[in-house]
Amino acid sequence: MSDESSRKIVIPGEIIERGNDFLPGExxxxxxxxxxxxxxxxxxxxxxxxxxxPLSGVYLPRRGNVVIGKVENITFNGWVVDIGCxxxxxxxxxxxxxxxNKNELDEVMDIGDMVVAKxxxxxxxxxxxxxxxxxxxxxxxxxxxxxxxxxVPRVIGKExxxxxxxxxxxxxxxxxxxxxxxxxxxxxxxKELKAKEAVMFxxxxxxxxxxxxxxxxxxxGNKK
Amino acid sequence: MTTFKSKxxxxxxxxxxxxxxxxxxxxxxxxxxxAKVGIIPNADGSAMFSFGDTIAIAAVYGPRKMHPxxxxxxxxxxxxxxxxxxxxxxxxxxRPGPSRRSTEISKITExxxxxxxxxxxxxxxxxxxHIHIIQANASTRCAGINAAAxxxxxxGIPMRDMVSSVSIGKLxxxxxxxxxxxxxxxxxxxxxxxxxxxLTSNGEITHIQLDGKITSKxxxxxxELAKKATKQIYELQKKxxxxxxx
Numbered sequence: 107m108s109d110e111s112s113r114k115i116v117i118p119g120e121i122i123e124r125g126n127d128f129l130p131g132e133x134x135x136x137x138x139x140x141x142x143x144x145x146x147x148x149x150x151x152x153x154x155x156x157x158x159x160p161l162s163g164v165y166l167p168r169r170g171n172v173v174i175g176k177v178e179n180i181t182f183n184g185w186v187v188d189i190g191c192x193x194x195x196x197x198x199x200x201x202x203x204x205x206x207n208k209n210e211l212d213e214v215m216d217i218g219d220m221v222v223a224k225x226x227x228x229x230x231x232x233x234x235x236x237x238x239x240x241x242x243x244x245x246x247x248x249x250x251x252x253x254x255x256x257x258v259p260r261v262i263g264k265e266x267x268x269x270x271x272x273x274x275x276x277x278x279x280x281x282x283x284x285x286x287x288x289x290x291x292x293x294x295x296x297k298e299l300k301a302k303e304a305v306m307f308x309x310x311x312x313x314x315x316x317x318x319x320x321x322x323x324x325x326x327g328n329k330k
Numbered sequence: 331m332t333t334f335k336s337k338x339x340x341x342x343x344x345x346x347x348x349x350x351x352x353x354x355x356x357x358x359x360x361x362x363x364x365a366k367v368g369i370i371p372n373a374d375g376s377a378m379f380s381f382g383d384t385i386a387i388a389a390v391y392g393p394r395k396m397h398p399x400x401x402x403x404x405x406x407x408x409x410x411x412x413x414x415x416x417x418x419x420x421x422x423x424x425r426p427g428p429s430r431r432s433t434e435i436s437k438i439t440e441x442x443x444x445x446x447x448x449x450x451x452x453x454x455x456x457x458x459x460h461i462h463i464i465q466a467n468a469s470t471r472c473a474g475i476n477a478a479a480x481x482x483x484x485x486g487i488p489m490r491d492m493v494s495s496v497s498i499g500k501l502x503x504x505x506x507x508x509x510x511x512x513x514x515x516x517x518x519x520x521x522x523x524x525x526x527x528x529l530t531s532n533g534e535i536t537h538i539q540l541d542g543k544i545t546s547k548x549x550x551x552x553x554e555l556a557k558k559a560t561k562q563i564y565e566l567q568k569k570x571x572x573x574x575x576x
Contacts, residue, residue: 117571118446118483119491119531133488144448144490146483146571163486164374164393192394192455230404230453256486 113150115161116143122156133158165191165255165285167233169225172242174250174283175235177219180211187221190255190285193232197223201236220245222281222289241281248279248291249298253309255286260312261305267318268308275325276301300328349504352512360496360508360559365476365570367484375485377570379477381508383467388477389460390485393449396456407452411440411459413474419466435471442475442495442528442537448488457487468511469497472526475537480567484574493536494563495528498552500544505552507559525549527556531564 116122122134123141130136133145134156143149147160167173167189175187175195184198197215199206206214215221222242223235237243253261262269262282273280278292278301288305292298307324311317349357361382370376375390396402413435417426439461449457459481461474472495479493499509502519509524516522523542529535535553544552 115572117492117568118489120568135490144488145486147486160486162368162375162484192392192452 113148115147116149116158117146118144122149122158123151127154129155131155131157133160159259160256162254162256165189167191167193167195167225167228167285169227171225171284172222172281173225173235173285174220174222174245174281174287174289175285177215177217177221180215180217182208185211185215185221187223187235189233189235189283190252190287191233193228195223195225195233195235197221197235197237201226201234201238203238215244220250220289222283245289248289249295249302250287250289251302253286253288253305255284257309257312258282258284258286260317261288261308263318268321271318271321271325272301272304276304351501351506353510355506357504357506358555358558360562361510363563363566365480365566367480367570367574373481373485375481375483375487377477377480377484379473379480380465381467381469381473382510383465384469384473384510385463385465386470386473386477387462387464388474388481390457390478390481390487391460392457392485393452393455393487394458396454402454404454405450407447407449408456409440409444409447409449409459410456411436411443411461411478413439413461413463413471415463415466415470419463435474438471438537438539439475439478442493443478443482445536446479446490446493446530447482448490457482457485466511468509468514468524469526471495472497472508472528475528476563476567480570483571491530491532491534492564492567493528493530494560494567495526495537496556496559496563497524497526498556498559499524500542500548500552505548505555507555525552525556527553527560529556529560533557 120143121140122143128141130141135142135144141156143158145158145160147158149158173189175189177185178188179186184196187195189195221244223237224239224242225233226236227234269280276297278290278297281289290298290301364380366378369378370389373389378387413432417423459478461478463470475495497509499506499513500523501513501516514522523544525540528537
């Protein structure tokens with residue numbers, strides 16, 4: 107059962123698989139010989155690893171995620187960023203790939219600025235972010251809006267197929283934060299709005315199979 | 331909306347076959363139940379659950395940072411429940427706001443739900459559960475717990491199991507499932523005893539309350555009755571969650 111058709115919705119405490127052939131992945135637990143779901147979501151199995159993809163709930167930060175956030179505060183050695191989760195996120199001065207005058211942190215990023223950053227660590231005190239990778243940094247222009255964080259994988263699609271389709275069709279540059287914030291940058295506002303509409307189209311129909319094809323049709327229908 | 335008409339095929343240890351309940355139900359028959367998930371768009375998880383005329387809605391917020399800061403627990407997450415009966419939920423308007431009764435039920439709900447939650451990794455965070463009774467006809471805490479369990483699952487909180495709650499009543503000497511207001515005020519014979527019980531899908535008890543007179547054998551029978559009744563409730567909860575599409 108590895109193809110898409112075998113996905114099923116499970117509830118906490120439900121047995122997903124029986125027997126010792128399977129390994130418990132994220133959102134699951136092994137109890138005796140059974141794999142039990144711990145979360146409400148879609149159960150998926152690949153290479154004998156069973157995991158549950160949540161359908162709802164808040165964003166939980168994980169190492170390696172690229173997120174979009176808003177600068178909330180400036181401290182003496184960095185910036186506090188709101189990325190929409192319970193923990194506060196922090197960009198240290200050391201994680202900015204350029205020289206920063208310690209007295210003029212607001213010259214680089216001021217309170218209220220939007221920023222694309224990558225999570226380098228999640229610990230008890232909070233989330234640590236970095237900007238030291240290409241493509242990260244302060245957002246100067248474009249369109250930012252929020253979607254349900256649980257639908258981000260659907261918007262990206264298998265190996266980025268969905269997001270690539272939108273990029274090709276609209277000619278916009280799109281950055282998807284794992285926390286549900288999206289940043290669209292195009293030559294004109296019309297193109298940006300078109301890209302936003304396409305994303306909304308996906309989020310409203312996230313439970314349909316073969317959505318990439320549907321979206322292609324949608325783009326064709328909208329051209330006329 | 332998922333509806334459930336309870337049908338009973340279980341014959342219970344009735345010594346009086348002729349026992350009649352005020353609304354004509356069988357002794358092990360639950361009032362028609364309704365459940366719905368995702369009713370409050372602004373909450374992280376929400377649900378409605380009803381037993382006949384008793385309707386409870388639950389909203390879950392979090393995990394989020396605990397405020398005030400001094401009540402944070404840096405070692406594990408906290409569950410905070412709030413049970414509230416709306417002023418128009420009963421025939422005589424009740425004074426809105428917290429009361430001795432509602433604070434007690436809030437705490438009881440917390441204890442009933444805590445054993446199934448796996449929130450030890452949510453350091454210094456809190457999960458808020460707000461339960462509102464919008465219409466009451468007895469068994470409100472049970473409807474509240476059922477709604478809260480659905481809402482917690484909907485909010486994507488890691489849980490060991492689901493819980494279902496039902497109230498068992500002892501009317502004179504007869505055990506009945508899911509008491510309503512008329513039965514709660516039973517005055518014949520020994521009078522009425524209300525026993526709300528919450529069970530996991532495995533039949534483990536997370537909450538049981540009792541005030542009134544009962545023999546230990548009757549209590550055991552009451553738990554058996556609750557096990558059969560919560561199975562029906564669990565099936566409804568399962569069906570509701572599985573059928574939900576945003």
